[in-house]
Amino acid sequence: MRVPSSVSSSGGLLDVVLTLEPAWVVINSMELGIFTLNGTLPGPTLRIKAGDRLRVLFRNLLPAQPNARRQHNEFGYVDESNLHFHGLHVPGDLPSDDTKLVVGPGGEFQYETVLPQYHMPGTNWIHPHRHGSSALQVGGAAALALIVDDPPGSLPDEVKWDKRLNFNTPACLLAFGVLIGIAQRSGDSLVWSAPAGNPPDLLVINGEHMPEIAATPGRWQRWRVIFAGWRNVGRSALNFAVDGCTMQLLAKDGMYISDFPRSIQLAPIPAGGRADIMVKCPSPSSRYRVTSGETLIGFVDTSAIPVSSSELSSWSPVLPDYMQDLQATPASEGCSCETEVEEASINGVPFSEDTVLHETFLGAVVERKIDTGGHPYHQHFYPFQLVDGFRSSDFFHLGDWHDTFMSDGLTREPVTVRYKTTFIAGEMMLHCHRLDHEDRGSMAFETISPTGSTCSCSARALDTGNIVIIAVAVSAAVCVVISVLGFCVWRRRSHRRSDVGPE
C-alpha cells in the first residue's frame, strides 16, 4: 500500500503550506477529477507534538467559478474554502480553527495556533469546511492525516510508533453518483467528473482502491484508521474489520481509551471519526480481507516467516484536563440541554452565524442529551464523554470519549454526553458530519463565555453591533441608519472573512 509523505514539527514548530487544488487521478481504471490538499490523495501526513505551534499557510488554488450557486444553507460556494483541524483542542477563532473563515479563489490565509502542553496525542485530520461546499470538497477527497505524536516513553513497546509497523490509513469515500448531483446543484462546472451510467461508490485507502497491506504474521501493527468521510457507507458507519485477524482497540477520535486492550470484532467509525486499532494476523503466506460490512475494501498479505505472538499488556493514558472523568459529576446548574440533529437544522433551526444554540461558561460541566437520529454528531475542540443512553458494545463503553458520534443502532436515543469547558472560550461549532446535511443547515454553535456563570439552552439571536447601532441611530435620519448598518455588516463580515482573492 502507498504511504503518504509526512512532515514533522521541529523545534516546537510545524510550518507548512497547504494548497487546495483540483487534480486528476486514476482509481480502479477510472480517470477522476478530484479535490486534493497539496495535489495528492490523501495530502501529506502532518506530525506535531503537544505544546507545538502549528502554522499553516492555506492557499485556495481553485479557479473562480462565476456560475457557482451562492445561497445560504444550500450547496454552492464551490470555489471558496477554508480548513478545519478536526480533533485538535485549539481555539475556534482566527487565526486558529475558525470554520466561518472564507478564503476565495486565488486567496490565502495564514493559520496559526498552539497545541496545549497537555494535548492528548492521537490521530486527527484536516479537511475543508466552507459551509455550502464542504460535501463537494471533502467528498471529492481533500483530506490529510494530522497526528499528535506520543511523548517518548509514554507507550508500551508493542504500541509505540514504529514506521515499519504502523499505518496511517485515511479511508476516503468516493460516492460518485451523489457527488455528481451535488456538483450540479452547486453550479460546479469544473472539477468533479465520474464514469457515465450508474457509477459505483468506492472506498479508497491511502488513495488506493483495494490496497494490499503487508504484515508479518504474529506481529502487532498499529493502524490509525481515519474515516475521512462526508456521508454514511450505505446506511451506516464505516464498519471496519479485518476478517480472521485479531483487533484490539487502542483509541477513538484521537483519544486513548482507558481500558486498553479492548477486543473488538468491528470498528463502526462514523464519517469524520477515527479508530486506532492494534491488528495481528496469525498465519504466514496468507491473504486476509479488510472489509466494511459486506464490502471488500482491501487485503492484508502476510509474509512467510512468523514471529512469536505476545499478548498486549494493559495500559492507561494520562488524561488531559479536558478529558477528566465526568460520569459521576452532574452538570452545572442549567447546563444540561437537548440537541436534536436533523437533516438541515439543529433543534429545528437552520444554521445562522447570528444564532447561538446554547450558552455555557468556562469551568462549566456541560451535559447534552443528543438525539442523533442516525446522523454523525461532531463537536469542534471540546470532545465529549459518553455517560448514559447505551447498550454497551465492544466498541462503545460508557465513559469513552468521542468528538464524532453516531448511534448506528447500537444505542438508545438520546445519548447523554458531558464535557467540561476548561480553558478555551468562544464559539464552538457542532454539526452533522454528513456534510451534505451540514451544507444545507445541520450546523450550529454554542458560545462559551470566558467570564459568565450561567448557561442557557434556548437558541437566540446573537447580540451584534448592528442592533446597538440601529438603536443609537434611530433618532437620526433613516438614510443614516441604513448606511451605518451597512457599514457594521461590512465590518463584521470583514472581521470574520478573508476574501483575499484577486479583484
Ligand SMILES: [Cu+2]
Ligand atoms: Cu445528518
